[in-house]
Amino acid sequence: MAPLFANSNTAPADRADEGSESRRKDRMSIPEKILNGINRLEPLPITVQRLVVALHDENVNFTEVAQAIEYDGAITANILRTANSAAFGGRVRIEHIRDAIVRLGTITLLDIMLIGHLRSMKFSAPAYRLSEDDLWLHGAAASLAVKAIIKETRNRQIPEASAIAALVHDIGKLVMVRYLSAKVPSIHAVCQEKNITFVEAERELFDCDHAEVGSAMAHKWSFPEPITQAIARHHEVNTVEPDPMLDAVVLANLAAKIVRDGTEASPASTPDLSGAEKRIGLTWEGFERVCMQTGAWLQDLKHNYGIRN
Numbered sequence: 001m002a003p004l005f006a007n008s009n010t011a012p013a014d015r016a017d018e019g020s021e022s023r024r025k026d027r028m029s030i031p032e033k034i035l036n037g038i039n040r041l042e043p044l045p046i047t048v049q050r051l052v053v054a055l056h057d058e059n060v061n062f063t064e065v066a067q068a069i070e071y072d073g074a075i076t077a078n079i080l081r082t083a084n085s086a087a088f089g090g091r092v093r094i095e096h097i098r099d100a101i102v103r104l105g106t107i108t109l110l111d112i113m114l115i116g117h118l119r120s121m122k123f124s125a126p127a128y129r130l131s132e133d134d135l136w137l138h139g140a141a142a143s144l145a146v147k148a149i150i151k152e153t154r155n156r157q158i159p160e161a162s163a164i165a166a167l168v169h170d171i172g173k174l175v176m177v178r179y180l181s182a183k184v185p186s187i188h189a190v191c192q193e194k195n196i197t198f199v200e201a202e203r204e205l206f207d208c209d210h211a212e213v214g215s216a217m218a219h220k221w222s223f224p225e226p227i228t229q230a231i232a233r234h235h236e237v238n239t240v241e242p243d244p245m246l247d248a249v250v251l252a253n254l255a256a257k258i259v260r261d262g263t264e265a266s267p268a269s270t271p272d273l274s275g276a277e278k279r280i281g282l283t284w285e286g287f288e289r290v291c292m293q294t295g296a297w298l299q300d301l302k303h304n305y306g307i308r309n
């Protein structure tokens with residue numbers, strides 16, 4: 001494998017320090033057109049809603065959840081396949097969705113269900129250089145990267161739900177492109193032309209950024225506050241209070257970019273992570289292993305969904 005940290009092509013758009021204290025203060029509220037877009041957003045499928053509730057409530061009725069899931073053959077097949085995969089497989093092969101739910105746990109189940117939902121939205125966004133599968137695959141890669149970070153660091157401070165925050169960290173882009181002018185020039189072109197960051201370009205073009213919008217969406221979907229906050233701040237790593245979920249999402253976002261884009265970076269040219277990696281106990285060598293593990297898991301996931309590229 002080529003060194004992950006050599007000859008970075010990291011554009012200003014890809015810098016992780018896309019937010020700062022001063023910009024936060026200047027932050028404009030979400031324009032009404034986009035707020036309306038969030039309010040008009042189709043609700044999450046009922047099974048996903050129940051799993052979101054389960055994030056708050058440990059006493060969720062899994063039999064009810066299983067009954068709701070069994071109506072969807074494709075999702076059922078995926079859950080059974082995941083439960084029997086090498087990563088989760090126990091000695092006993094699982095045939096029933098109720099047993100699969102118990103083996104996988106709420107977070108992984110929600111992960112699978114949300115991926116299914118995001119994938120069904122058939123989202124594409126030329127302004128963001130995102131084709132139909134790009135947004136959910138980037139989120140899925142980030143979610144896998146969180147799992148790889150937890151495996152690598154064995155840091156118990158990183159909540160398991162960080163995988164969900166990573167999965168939906170860029171969800172705001174979904175509303176941004178749906179409800180804004182299709183004639184908006186590529187955000188990346190604006191970044192290069194004005195030498196500004198991706199989030200700065202969004203604010204210039206749309207009066208708000210995808211992190212704010214994504215956090216408003218997560219709030220509407222009743223996601224727990226730590227997830228909503230991690231989405232809101234995933235481009236702001238200058239954190240005053242240590243936040244392991246936010247640090248994990250910031251690093252997972254970078255790992256997902258490296259894995260998906262084939263980007264190579266060096267410690268010197270890697271975006272300023274403001275010590276996120278040190279706070280959660282990840283060395284650069286460890287981060288390289290995280291990227292390799294994420295890449296391998298992503299290949300498995302794409303294989304499961306029949307995606308070739």
Ligand SMILES: [Fe+2]
Binds near residue numbers: 169170210234235
């Ligand atoms: Fe983002």
Ligand SMILES: [Fe+2]
Binds near residue numbers: 138170253
């Ligand atoms: Fe991202």
